[in-house]
Amino acid sequence: EAEVAQSPRYKITEKSQAVAFWCDPISGHATLYWYRQILGQGPELLVQFQDESVVDDSQLPKDRFSAERLKGVDSTLKIQPAELGDSAMYLCASTLGSHEQFFGPGTRLTVL
Amino acid sequence: AQSVTQLGSHVSVSEGALVLLRCNYSSSVPPYLFWYVQYPNQGLQLLLKYTSAATLVKGINGFEAEFKKSETSFHLTKPSAHMSDAAEYFCAVSGYGGSQGNLIFGKGTKLSVKP
Numbered sequence: 001e002a003e004v005a006q007s008p009r010y011k012i013t014e015k016s017q018a019v020a021f022w023c024d025p026i027s028g029h030a031t032l033y034w035y036r037q038i039l040g041q042g043p044e045l046l047v048q049f050q051d052e053s054v055v056d057d058s059q060l061p062k063d064r065f066s067a068e069r070l071k072g073v074d075s076t077l078k079i080q081p082a083e084l085g086d087s088a089m090y091l092c093a094s095t096l097g098s099h100e101q102f103f104g105p106g107t108r109l110t111v112l
Numbered sequence: 113a114q115s116v117t118q119l120g121s122h123v124s125v126s127e128g129a130l131v132l133l134r135c136n137y138s139s140s141v142p143p144y145l146f147w148y149v150q151y152p153n154q155g156l157q158l159l160l161k162y163t164s165a166a167t168l169v170k171g172i173n174g175f176e177a178e179f180k181k182s183e184t185s186f187h188l189t190k191p192s193a194h195m196s197d198a199a200e201y202f203c204a205v206s207g208y209g210g211s212q213g214n215l216i217f218g219k220g221t222k223l224s225v226k227p
Contacts, residue, residue, distance in 0.1 A: 004155070033214075040121075042202050042217030043156070056214065091155055099144050099163060099206060101215060103155035 002026040004104035006092050012110045018080035021107045025074070025094030031055075033101065034067055034077050037089040049075060082111045114139045114205045118218035126226045131175075131190040133221045135203030138184065145186040146204040146215065147177055156202065162186060173197070198225045 005024040013019050025032050030051050035043035046065065048056040051072035060067065064083070069075040079086055087110050093101040119134040137143055144163050148156040160171025167179040177188045186203060200222045204215040 006155075009153075040219070042116075042204075042219050043215075044217070045214055048214060089153075093156075100146075100158060100161060103148075103157070105155045106153070108153060 004092055004094055004102055006090075006104035006107055008107055009105060010108045010110075012112065013082050014112050015084055016081040018078065019082050019109065020076055020078045021090050021092075021109075023075045023077070023092030023104060025092070026096075026102055029094035029096050029102070030072070031095045031097060032069060032075050033093040033095075034075070035091040035093065037091055037106070039088070043091055046077070079109075082109075084111050087111045114141075114143065114216045116203050116205050116216055116218035118201075118203050118221050120221050121219065122222045122224070124224040124226060125193045127195055128192050131188070131193045131197065131223065133188040133201050133203075133223065135177075135186045135188065135218060136184050137186060137203070137205045139205055144206045145177075145179060146206075147171065147175070147186075147188050148202045148204060148217075150200045150202065150220075152199075159188070159201075193223075193225045195225050195227065198223055 007022050032049045034046045037043040046060045047067045049069045052069050067077045089106045091106045092104045095101045115138045117136045146161045147159040150156050159175050160169045162169050162179045170176045175190045200220045202220045203218045206215050
């Protein structure tokens with residue numbers, strides 16, 4: 001069964017360091033999303049890609065966060081420098097356009 | 113603008129009892145509505161979705177939800193809880209087209225099942 005892959009699953013870093021997360025969507029899914037889920041909250045959209053283009057990054061803190069999907073397939077989300085408040089689960093999802101989003105297992109980030 | 117309110121951050125039921133998780137939505141366009149389940153340190157799995165077809169939607173693992181436009185509700189139910197149902201449940205709303213197709217999630221309801 002096709003799945004969204006994410007790595008790493010867990011990441012511990014110190015504040016002011018740089019971190020990067022990787023996502024490989026289900027093959028053929030043109031739309032890719034990155035969400036941030038703070039403990040005890042629902043996921044919140046950070047950025048949406050359609051192929052290699054950013055559709056919506058209005059909630060992405062652009063002073064420290066960046067996201068790319070250069071070839072319209074896999075994607076990388078980067079935080080530099082990390083802050084204590086960035087500790088959260090980072091979820092990637094993809095869709096073929098049917099409104100049903102398929103989520104990966106997430107990356108749990110802890111910033112010390 | 114769209115929003116979701118999940119009543120009750122934590123619901124506890126006994127095994128075999130009815131499960132009822134409440135969700136109310138606000139949407140300026142005809143909504144698509146979803147319920148997702150999340151187990152600890154895992155991603156979200158779709159339980160069921162409403163996309164303007166039948167108002168009673170059946171999902172996986174015996175769950176179902178009813179879309180009630182007059183009450184702006186989409187409550188999730190299961191007749192008989194199982195221990196394996198213990199997880200966090202998220203209700204989500206979206207519109208259609210462009211950024212209106214983005215999911216807006218509620219804060220979640222953690223379901224505990226007592227033996």
